[in-house]
Amino acid sequence: MLSIPDLIKKKRDGNALSDEDIQFFLQAVVKKTIQEAQTGAMLMAIFMKGMVATETMALTKAMKLSGEVLSWPEEWAELVVDKHSTGGVGDKVSLVLAPALAACGLKVPMISGRGLSHTGGTLDKLESIPGFNVGQPLPKLRSILAEVGCVIVGQTVSLVPADRILYALRDATSTVESLPLITGSIISKKAAESLNSLVLDVKFGGSAICKDLASAKALGESLVTAGNNLGMNTRAVFTHMSNPIGRCIGNSVEVIESLETLKGKGPSDLMELVSTLGGVLLVMTGKVSSLSEGVRLITESDGGADFWPKFPGP
Incomplete structure (x- = not known):
């Protein structure tokens, strides 16, 4: 019989975990039949010894299937998209x-996280708005997406529960930077959203998890491979994170700066990054035929004026 101590020892000693091993470990995490210390020990073993590609893929798939997988109306085919950044300041x-993507006719069911290590979290920023509720049940999430075109929420109890538990412990155990754990966390959530297309903003530089382009490319390759293998059209864009994005740092002031950017008054680096990532997604979905056309469409979109007053509150 499989046992958690044996699995920790197996990975600690540098051996590859089987699909069955990984499923057993994650089921124990979700069902809470494992001690928190044992979960932390496994995370550290993975951090120290790494995972081969087949292990990372098995981890990502098992995390995705640890809870509910979203489904969308047929008329949204090819329109459901999302973006993920590997973090920064x-x-x-x-x-x-x-x-902006919603204003261009796409559907964006963005399931975001909180801050990890030195990076700020999208949910933390949104909760600086008094009364804002990032914990929407799935039926409400679907109705918001149908009405508004986009929604930014946190994980529900039933959506990728394995990642919700591991995500918090990675910060507490200093295992945030592990490539397989990053891949599993990001791609499992996006795959559970049942996306058609995903663009990844993989950052490198002094304020990023990846300090140089080489390590960013290794992470990007891992993420893109996992995303495509799980049926999502996935691409990566590599961007600098040697300086903060925009002029504001801090949850509430970043929200204010975002509102100004939606009005066309944002800092040039933020506007360039938004238009580039959005342009890539518009090309991926076939909405436009070139990146320059996609950038123009995102830049000219006026999603902010209609979007923010409708954004789900308490």
Whole structure:
């Protein structure tokens, strides 16, 4: 019989975990039949010894299937998209990009996280708005998406519960930077959203998890491979994170800066990043035939004026 101590020892000693091993471990995490210390020990073993590609893929798939997988109306085929950033300082791109994409006719069910290590979290920024509720049940999420075109929420109890538990412990155990754990966390959530297309903003530089382009490319390759293998059209864009994005750092002031950017008054670096990532997604969905056309469409979109007053509150 499988046992958690044996699995921890197996990975600690540098051996590859089987699909069955990984499923057993994640089921124990979700069902809470494992001690928190044991979960932390496994995370550290993965951090220290790494995972081969087949292990990372098995981890990502098992995390996705640890809870409910979303489904969408047939008329939304090819329109359901999302973006994910590997984090940085002052990164409020999601707050601007989601409504801009919705204004271009796409559907954006963005399931975001909180801050990890030194990076700010999108949910933390949104909760600086008094009364804002990032915990929407799935039926409400679907209705908001149908009405508004985009929604930014946190994980529900039933959506990728394995990641929700591991996500918090990675910060507490200093295992945030693990490539397989990053891949599993990001791609499992996006795959559970049942996306058609996903663009990844993989950052490198002094304020990023990846300090140089080489390590960013390794992470980007892992993410893109996992995303495509799980049926999502996935691409990566590599961007600098040697300086903060925009002029504001801090939850509430980043929200204010995002609102100004939606009005066309944002800092040039933030507006360029939003228009580039949005342009890539518009090309991926076939909405436009070239990146320059996609950038123009995102830049000219006026999603902010209609989006923010309708954004779900308490």
